[in-house]
Amino acid sequence: MSRYKKFIDKSLVALLFFLTLSLNNQALAADGEALFKANCANCHKPDVDYTGPALKGWSKRVPSQEWVYKWVANPAQMIASDAYAKSLFEKWKPTVMTAFSNLKKEDIDAILKYVDDYTPPAPATAAAGGAAPESDNSLMFGILTLVLAVVAFILLQVNSNLRKLSDEKEGIHRGEPVPFYRNKTYLMAAVLVLFAFGGYKTISGAIGLGRMKNYQPVQPIYYSHKVHAGVNQISCLYCHGGAQDSKHANIPSVNVCMNCHKGIKEYKGDAIVREDGTQVDGTAEIKKLYSYAGWNPDTKSYNPDNNMDGVPDGAQPIPWVKIHNLPDHVYFNHSQHVKVGKQQCQTCHGNIQEMPEVYQFAELSMGWCINCHRESKVDFYNKESGEGNKFYSIYEKFHTDLKNHKMDSVTVEKIGGTECQKCHY
């Protein structure tokens, strides 16, 4: 028996070993993509020119692989010293690539491998068909109810007429029948129905006051998240960096837009179509950005600052319309949810990478918040494995309860996430 056990143990270990190895391999391959997306994708694409050149086929262009390492570490120095770097700069100026001295040689290799292996995904076919609109049965049910009500009404009338006839036959005099619209039973029933219906409408209307789900205002610039975050795969945090540091996610300042748009002057992607079917001229929208930034695309330079106010003449911030509004007495902190709670942006903002223009995806009501707080589990600290957020090591009671299987996980609610003064103060 024990012999077999040993054998099984050994083979299990071996199996685990190979499994780990293969996982590692996958991780390396995935690394290239992740690194590319985290570091390069804001300005480069594998296959087409963007703010910077397309990276695919790099080996045919650059002098050597060593050159790439040096270039990534310090492009400015290379421009000064290297002929090819200089020519590259001449082509893409005024944009200069940011130095990525944090990238190791292996990282760069992984990225290079990723771009070489890159094949553009097949164009989406679903677009033509589109998702069928969700069938709404309420109308059908409504009509059905109405028809049944009419049938019931007719049957009741018929019933009363028949009784009247039979009464006459039997010679019982019942007096003039009351017409149905003066029949107290009918009136009472109608009043009750009206009261219930009216009450429901009033209450749901009152609850809905100030809620703006699906709010999609017209913005000063038709900015498509689909083009930026979807097609071009720009990380959300590149523009909305505040989401991990601040209570506000923050709308990027104009200079952040200009990091890329100094180079990208016209829109060449797939047609952007509004909900009403009209087409958006992407290039014209980029021009609007230039006018806000005070940038002259022809000379590739900012307007001079003649009026000495510290910004290019004519430049002004973009008056975006705020979509997600919380009441003043609500404290919401993005970094709490993004950094600590590790929530995806899409949880609350919907599939933002597919929205041409952003609308309010979630209800942003208190019930909606509370529901999530009840269901979401915190990254609770596991004393044995050391996994999870070490902050929660102070919750002694929960540790004991988990150990004794009195509870199986710790939700946000358990650590007080549904208490008033977590959000209202």
Place this chain on the structure above:
Amino acid sequence: MSNKQYWQNFGELNQSEAFKQSTDNEFNEELLPMEELSKEGFLESKTPRRDFLKYLGFSTAAATIAASCEMPVRKAIPYLQKPDNVIPGVANYFASTYVNGGDAISVVVKQRDGRPIKIEGNELSSITKGGTSAQAQASVLDLYDTTRLRHPLQKVGNDFKEVSTFEAFDDMVSKAMSTIKGEEMVLLTSTIHSPSTIQLISEFLVKYPGSRHVQYDAVSYSGLLLANEACYGKKVLPVYMFDKAQTIVSLGADFLGTWLSPVEFSKQYAVNRKVTGDKPSLSRHFHFESMLSLTGSNADDRYTHKPSETGTIALALLAKLGGAVSAPAIADAHVKAGIDKAAEALLKTKGASLVVCGSNDVNIQLVVNAINELIGANGTTINRAANSNYRKGIDAEFVSLTADIQAGKVKALMVYDCNPVYTYAEGKKLGEAIAKLPVSISFNGTLDETTEQCKYVIPSPHWLESWGDAEPRSGYVSLIQPIINPLFKTRPFQTSLLHWMGTTSTTTDAYETYLKNYWSTRLGSADVWDKALQDGVIESASIVAGATCKDCNLPAAIAAIQAVKGAETEVVLYQKVSVGNGSQANNPWLQELPDPISKVTWDNYAMMSPALAKQIIGIDIVNNQRQADAYEVTPDKPVVKITANGKSIELPVLILPGLNNATIAVALGYGRASADETLSLDRVGKSATGAGKNAYPLVGINGTGFSYAATASVEKTNTTYPLAQTQVHGSSESRPVIYETNLSSFLANPEALLEEPRSERMGLLAEGKTDFVKEGTIYPDYEKPGIKWGMSIDLNTCTGCSACVVACTAENNVSVVGKIQVQKAHEMHWLRIDRYFTGDVQNPDVVFQPMLCQHCDNAPCENVCPVAATNHSSEGLNQMTYNRCIGTRYCANNCPYKVRRFNWLDFSGADSFADNQEPLRGKELNEAVFQMNDDLTRMVLNPDVTVRSRGVIEKCSFCVQRLQDSKLEAKKQQDPSLVRNVKTACMQACPTNAISFGNVNDKSSDVSIARADKNRNFYVLEQLHVLPNVSYLAKVRNTDRQVGVVEEHAEEAHS
């Protein structure tokens, strides 16, 4: 019950009918329309149905209109070019220095989205060590003062017109200057200890022959400066070290409240006032004074005397210590015994003793210097090897300047950071003379009393907008850096001087460059400068040789003191910890801050003892209950006319125990007004106008200096004047809330201190039960997994300075309600400092008790809320949810601590209906409330805290926004130790570290450690089983007396 009694006013002392009625009728409001009906039987009454429908209809319609308004379209406008160091929504902190007329406190300023919104102490400063004062806390509001000048001005006739550019202004000035070339010109400033400014001024004086620099302090320390010059050869103030002193004797120096550098001294004083270890020792503090000051109320033993007797007491002390003087006769046996005790204690701790004196009389200060030599203070508790630079003004210099101005000898006057027309006794005449000068320039930031007499005004920026430096102690430099771009077209006065010296081009940042050059050369490199700027302080104590006392002509001083004659009634002029010398009088936070002793807001008054009041206004407040009630119940107090030094003012009488029976005390700093009083609201401001009377004219001017005490005649008038006193608004209804003992009893039997509440608690338990927390109630015990927040307040080190109250106001957007509303007990302070008297009515002991929401785990308020707007969190917080509150005020009614505040009116302008304050202007709402709601002033609001609207209850939240923030940071860093000790606003502001706060579940947190002192740790009204989360450490006084028990001789004295 205890044999000790703690009382807040005479009604409580006598347990009068009126007092009981006022505590029963907590909300002393006019009846609401519906309540009136319920008296005669709701159903029998004729009108209720109609009225009911009317109100119902109106509120439904109003709610519909308010609610059905379309959601406004809101903009989210980002930066055009975001500065690197700004993340919208995340606060930045910058080190700077609070400066105000010689006062300097190193601070760290919280800047949120570009706006300074809160001031904290800079812990890197070894002078103030992170402490702040009420005035420093409030000064952030001065930045957004509506009376600040927005551009340079030029006087045309009686009016001022705008000067469009600085260049135009400079042209005007240089033209005017050329007309008086070579003639006498004076630069009049407050005390300046900025090293770069001192250098700059000396360069400026060289450029303008015939010019000189005069420093003038609103409240003078000239006597002390001159005495030091006579004794030690230097006209400077030494560095006092209260932390080294085991025995402290103060002769009227309010060093914890207003004298010289109270924050520094409070920090030092608290070191030896903490009860620690098995055999605790405390410093011993004797206080001799004429009024009841903040410092006096903290003393272990306190004696009162007439102001004219200060010198005699100093002499008696000197004689007792063995000085070469014959002991003067002292009539009051109690004071005489006190001097003996003080002398004995001083000698016993020789080398660790300190005597300070608040008098501005050079002779008395000479005697005090001699005393300090005798007790070995020089070199031990007084460091004369370093200078304190807080005050430099010499009275005689200023008096001769005023003579020169009036005689027309001085042709040009430049005024910076001082307001002599207001603060000088003969200010009115001085103002008229200034108006006649050929050239008069003011650099002051507002159109104050002096500035409005000047021909040219070029406002200086607020310190939060300025570059600068300060050297409060020689070798200890504190830097000032701008936290915000200047809000208005202002220019630093140093830049103006540089321009007028002609040494610089037309840049507006000339002084900034000058300052950076000045320090870069001294510090060696720009890097060191950057580091210094980050820290805010440069401390390199240059060791100077200490000074030894030389012959300072003591006999002459003694003779002068002996010649002083007293009078039947005397007046003493003092400063309050709130308004101080009056330079911040237009600060509504300071005006509404109750004085720690008198608890009066918005006014000054004639403070006098019960005996003197009986004599002057015929009210026997101690023995005649009817008169006492008549006096105390109404805010309208009888007015007296006080005449001193040939001038008189009329002030309401405030009767307070503990004052000398021949002394009337009047606060300086009030009664600001423009020459044309119709302009006061715009010029000196909405808060300063109408607040009190100006007492500066009563200041005496003798040969050597200003005297802040004078013989006075007092007469009763037939008028009354309302005082807004917060005194018994939150009464504990004479329940035992304070525990106190003296050191020897405590050492002998430490457990006895809290025996009474302990036995009372045990008596409430059923037989056989021992756990009061769990078994003393029918409610279940809710667990607090993770964090449980708690606060501990040490009554021994709380001095009552009230910095915490202002800090709380600033942090939590607490509304200013104005004088009219304070009279109705509608003040909104989340944290108040209760002042209790105990013992002898003539000379009571005073205890301060900060009172805030106790966050009871078994809270009476939570049970009675019909809408669950207040409930408990799993971290022990008593939560208040404003948007749920419907304003029944049941919670406030049920709170035994009286800490819940109701928004009776729309104080903050946060209501959905705009302009609903306007009809109440002047009737219910003071102008100050409108000042707070100005768009400019509202920039001070903390964006992390909701601004409350009318009809909701609010109260201390334990600064929940800070707690949440610390938790978030701890989670981000994955470090639970970050929530061990968290700083609430009150705790951070406290100059004596009396408050500790943190996670009680963590046994190594400061609050847990403080609570481990079982012999002193108590919870207020613990026997009610409300389970508060705020604990207090009982007070231990270092005195021989039984604290709170009336002594025999005192009984005799007034029987």
